[in-house]
Amino acid sequence: MTFKEIGLIPELLTNIEQQGYKTPSPIQQQAIPHILQGKDLMGAAQTGTGKTAGFTLPILQRLVKGDRAKPNSTRALILAPTRELAAQVGKSVEVYGKSLHLSSMVVFGGVKINPQMMRLRKGIDILIATPGRLLDLHEKNAVKFDQLEILVLDEADRMLDMGFIHDIRRVLKVLPENRQNLMFSATFSESIRELAKTIVNSPVEVSVNPANSTAKKINQWLHPVDKKQKSVLLIHLIEEHKWHQVLVFVRTKHGANKLVKQLNAAKIKSLAIHGNKSQGARTKALADFKANKIQVLVATDIAARGIDISQLPQVVNFDLPNVAEDYVHRIGRTGRANTAGQAVSLVSADEIKQLQDIEQLIQKHIKREYVGGFEPSHEVPQSKPIKALKAKKPKKPKKTKVQQANEAVNKSNKVKVKRQKPKGKNVKNKTKAGSRNSQSVWSKSNKTKKG
Numbered sequence: 094m095t096f097k098e099i100g101l102i103p104e105l106l107t108n109i110e111q112q113g114y115k116t117p118s119p120i121q122q123q124a125i126p127h128i129l130q131g132k133d134l135m136g137a138a139q140t141g142t143g144k145t146a147g148f149t150l151p152i153l154q155r156l157v158k159g160d161r162a163k164p165n166s167t168r169a170l171i172l173a174p175t176r177e178l179a180a181q182v183g184k185s186v187e188v189y190g191k192s193l194h195l196s197s198m199v200v201f202g203g204v205k206i207n208p209q210m211m212r213l214r215k216g217i218d219i220l221i222a223t224p225g226r227l228l229d230l231h232e233k234n235a236v237k238f239d240q241l242e243i244l245v246l247d248e249a250d251r252m253l254d255m256g257f258i259h260d261i262r263r264v265l266k267v268l269p270e271n272r273q274n275l276m277f278s279a280t281f282s283e284s285i286r287e288l289a290k291t292i293v294n295s296p297v298e299v300s301v302n303p304a305n306s307t308a309k310k311i312n313q314w315l316h317p318v319d320k321k322q323k324s325v326l327l328i329h330l331i332e333e334h335k336w337h338q339v340l341v342f343v344r345t346k347h348g349a350n351k352l353v354k355q356l357n358a359a360k361i362k363s364l365a366i367h368g369n370k371s372q373g374a375r376t377k378a379l380a381d382f383k384a385n386k387i388q389v390l391v392a393t394d395i396a397a398r399g400i401d402i403s404q405l406p407q408v409v410n411f412d413l414p415n416v417a418e419d420y421v422h423r424i425g426r427t428g429r430a431n432t433a434g435q436a437v438s439l440v441s442a443d444e445i446k447q448l449q450d451i452e453q454l455i456q457k458h459i460k461r462e463y464v465g466g467f468e469p470s471h472e473v474p475q476s477k478p479i480k481a482l483k484a485k486k487p488k489k490p491k492k493t494k495v496q497q498a499n500e501a502v503n504k505s506n507k508v509k510v511k512r513q514k515p516k517g518k519n520v521k522n523k524t525k526a527g528s529r530n531s532q533s534v535w536s537k538s539n540k541t542k543k544g
């Protein structure tokens with residue numbers, strides 16, 4: 094399938110060609126036609142799958158048709174969890190939307206609000222925002238939503254992890270009801286499904302690279318090592334294998350700062366990126382890393398989420414994450430766009446619980462390799478056997494009171510009663526979603542599906 098066959102307009106095809114994209118990625122093939130038709134959509138896809146173009150291209154095409162944004166108004170709102178992700182989405186909107194004469198703008202906190210308010214005065218067709226700053230701007234009457242046509246919630250799982258649920262609910266309250274909704278999430282927990290019920294209406298559901306199959310494209314192994322030896326081992330590995338661009342994940346901000354000091358002391362140029370760093374420092378660290386000015390970027394999970402560094406050769410888990418899904422996000426930074434990447438974890442005996450959770454999630458044991466001179470005195474215990482994932486039965490749609498009453502009558506009279514159609518928007522949505530559930534990407538049975 095080509096981008097043309099998907100139904101994109103010539104201007105977009107030119108911009109795509111300039112990016113050097115030959116064919117649409119699986120998420121683009123699945124999502125773009127539905128979004129062009131104005132349908133609501135839920136996408137199970139993470140960074141690296143081409144999901145940004147997957148929603149940006151059809152949004153641009155839809156917005157080209159209508160009236161431009163009026164002063165202090167916006168027509169499409171894209172919510173992103175972090176400044177970095179918002180900035181990247183903003184860049185994509187600019188690149189893919191070149192020569193379409195649609196205005197776009199990225200807003201996030203940590204920088205002055207006044208310049209953002211000034212720019213919003215003219216009206217902005219596509220606004221990309223982090224939730225907190227968006228609410229601040231709305232409170233100051235700098236942005237209103239009566240012209241809003243499309244809402245996108247990008248990386249919804251991370252939004253919840255970062256505690257944005259209340260902000261999201263507040264945003265939803267001020268949006269017009271009649272709009273197209275798109276929601277993307279790497280994983281599909283129960284809480285994401287709950288959130289989805291309040292956002293999307295009868296959504297089309299598409300999925301690529303579910304969490305447990307993503308890991309297959311990446312060479313991953315672990316080095317058992319004592320906790321105290323981890324930084325020395327990391328320095329040894331970087332020097333031994335001449336890794337020139339390494340993204341290292343740590344659990345805490347303090348751990349990130351400490352490791353950067355140790356690496357720099359060993360003459361390995363490194364910078365940390367975490368929540369306590371200013372926006373300027375984070376942007377600079379990322380730019381320096383991309384430009385190969387620094388060799389190692391040490392990141393916490395939240396800061397690293399959404400970073401777009403394609404074809405990153407090497408990811409190191411200095412600590413294993415507490416949440417197994419974060420492991421999948423972390424190693425997703427490498428081996429993107431079908432280039433083989435490497436993800437190595439330094440694992441100490443106290444991390445056996447996290448290791449087992451990860452192995453359960455990715456449905457395989459991670460290969461163990463001992464490094465000469467670094468064999469641990471506290472051995473990492475053997476992991477438990479992997480339990481096969483059980484397919485989750487689709488939930489039956491809830492019965493309405495009318496249906497329940499009919500059934501009661503039916504039972505007592507032993508007469509066949511025609512089942513009445515459920516009424517009301519919510520009920521209708523639940524019923525439709527339920528009937529599609531056997532194919533739903535939001536049910537676990539789909540985890541084995543390939544994208």
Ligand code: AMP
Pocket residue numbers: 113114115116117118121139140141142143144145146401403430
């Ligand atoms: P995303 O998942 O949106 O973060 O995109 C990951 C990377 O894939 C970005 O660097 C995009 O520029 C690139 N990309 C997006 N769509 C395509 C495509 N159809 N062909 C090749 N690369 C793409």
